[in-house]
Amino acid sequence: MSPTSSRVRIPKIPFWAQILGGLVLGVCLGWIARSGDIAWLGKTLDEIGSIFVQLLKLAVAPLVFFAIVVSITNLRNVSNAARLATRTLLWFMITSLIAVSIGLAIGLLTNPGSGSGLTPADGAKPKHTGSWLDFLTGIIPTDVISPFTELNVLQIVFMAAVVGIALLQLGEKAEPILTLSSAVLELLQKALWWVIKLAPLGTLGLIGNAINTYGWNLIKQYATFTADVYVGCALVLFGVYPLLLATVAKVSPLQFFRGAWPAIQLAFVSRSSVGTMPVTQRVTERLGVPREYASFAVPFGATTKMDGCAAIYPALAAIFIAEVFDVHLGIGDYLLIAFVSVIGSAATAGLTGATVMLTLTLSTLGLPLEGVGLLLAIDPILDMMRTATNVAGQSVIPIIVAARENILDRDKYATAHGADLDSLMDDEAPADREARVPVAA
Template sequence: MILGIITGVGLGTDAVILKPIGSLFINAIKMLIVPLVFCSLVVGVSSMQDTNKMGRMGLKTLVAYLVTTAIAISLGLLMGYILEPGAGMNLITQEEIVTKDAPSLINTIVDLVPQNPVQAMAAGDILQIIVFALALGVSLTLIGKKGKPAVAVLTSLAEAMYKLTGIVMLFAPFGVFGLMAWVAGSYGLEVLLPLMKVVVAVYIACALHGYGFYGLIITLIGKLNSLRFFKTIVDAQVIAFTTSSSAGTLPVSLRCSERLGASRGASSFILPLGATINMDGTAIYQGVTALFIAQAFGVDLGTSDYLTIIATSTLASIGTAGVPGAGLIMLTLVLTTVGLPMEGVALIAGIDRILDMARTTVNITGDIMVTTLVARSEGELDMDIYNGHKKPTITH
């Protein structure tokens, strides 16, 4: 990563020639997502004979994701309020920028159930794939012995996908180098300096949330060694930082979660949900950038506006795709709800990739943290593996 940054700064815009190396790596990671999520989720659900346990895990996961997201957006607003990144810019609204209306909550819920599961897989619609996989996993469990042959086939495919993940990860250093060189060359100091306060505010807030807040939760609530946790998930954090994709990092997150001792069933059930509905880093980004735009255009926000931003960001995170640039789309929704100038999006767009790297890292850290805590609460966390007394039984 460091070598890529140095190379990118040295080559400047010519560093674009190294982007295909990173693109190949991202494509290889994305190739794994649909079959890995589907197979591992079906196998994970079907392995849980206790449907009540699965229901408890689902509820705990959803509550944890929404609560941490609300705290994250609050932290982002606080950081924007303290650092005032947009103060003194005195920008004037020039024109209306037309944006698409965000889908309603009802439509989002209705769209969770795929009309055609195969089409959902072809389109890479993770939420619809999750719903279908959950339903199929439960059904295979309910039909007993008749479902075992199908589970055996999917288990074999899941194992093959885990192995393929390990093979793809052998090329991670090259992919990370190519991506970082391209980012550093394309988004040089001339782009960063004018908006450096926004970048600094987002990165500080992400560091506080990702290491401070999560570390406290792991230590106080999970009664676990937080240093062990952060050391084990470095692989996933590096991939998230360079690819800016929660969904793209999912295969690596699954591997890190199992290295922490979480059962494959718990990891396969919780992490895919997190990749689509847990957006703590994106929520931080919404808070900082919304206040930046308000300050830059001289718009005063009241208490109701702050509460609206918190509620909108938290709920919108459920339907936001875990892919690069999704946060910028979500930002337009937040700005619309509180009446902030849409021209502010153009300001943020220039540095969005730099911000996306930090927020995605927080997103996947939160995914693995919630997986670890929920697994521990349900007896699905092997403490010997977590504490390093025993090696995880994984083949990749």
């Protein structure tokens, strides 16, 4: 027997199992660091998690810019582009309204702030706040450099949209720029894939640091609020989305989760819609959405479609903070919460955390901004479920719109299966594929 044939092949560990292993090991190491007061272990966990998040953020600015530019220019291959874009935005708003209604209902039923034991003295104003004036005037940048250095995703989206529309107007003259943009986007996505492969290690650091820093007492103190956020997100993720898929798109919800699970699980651990965007786009295409439309809808959704961070969470947080500060909210206030969630969700910008959206909601209601400080400590734990809900919605809506426009490949949807990260990475890059023009309804 030759040495080659006698080698034992080590079985490949699925990506979901790597994530789960990092999660469990992170909890154990975090508990050891906290209970044993091991400073070096706690610092190591913090550094591992911070480096992973920093690597994700490093690619955010150029990735968003070129993804939006390429996605807008790809619409030139779609015969009903304007209608697709309009209906995508409409369904974003409809599902956001449903999500915020669920958040308000849960908050009114459970009163998450009344039994927390927290007082106004426990709060502190955040360093960065959001207001409607900032939101409206802040869309337009003062220069082309600051949005990238300051990571102002909303301004980056604005500039990318302007460039994309201008390239469409230029026609054939813009082809060299379009080719370059597609190549740069492919390069950025490849680099981001390498970062995503580190997600199990990043999970270990992020979860371990959270346990070491806050312990279980923090979760007990915010038990009702934490449960409300998870239950609200779960109702949208496993209730509303499947119902819409079954009744509106008339496709199998189970098949959706089978195909989209890699993106959902990565969103849970990375806490970044933009960081998950390449995976979200791949699974959406695998579920039968034409790639020209998916390349528009998914990047657009990654920066504006936030049912977890911009609908469920601010609704519950507003009720929680109002109860802690003993402020009465009326029907008008609840309507304002719904309005802010549906219109202002772009303020979350697909990054980890939803502080800007929360301060926008509180300032609109006139609630004390010190309330934000009450929720910052628990935010990483909440953000995992919020982001998973966001990303699921960013894939569900293109499927619904494609189905209603009769451009969804139902055979491809029916045969989609759960894929690990490596098989998704082996998919052809968008720039290498031949254009396929979906047929209008």
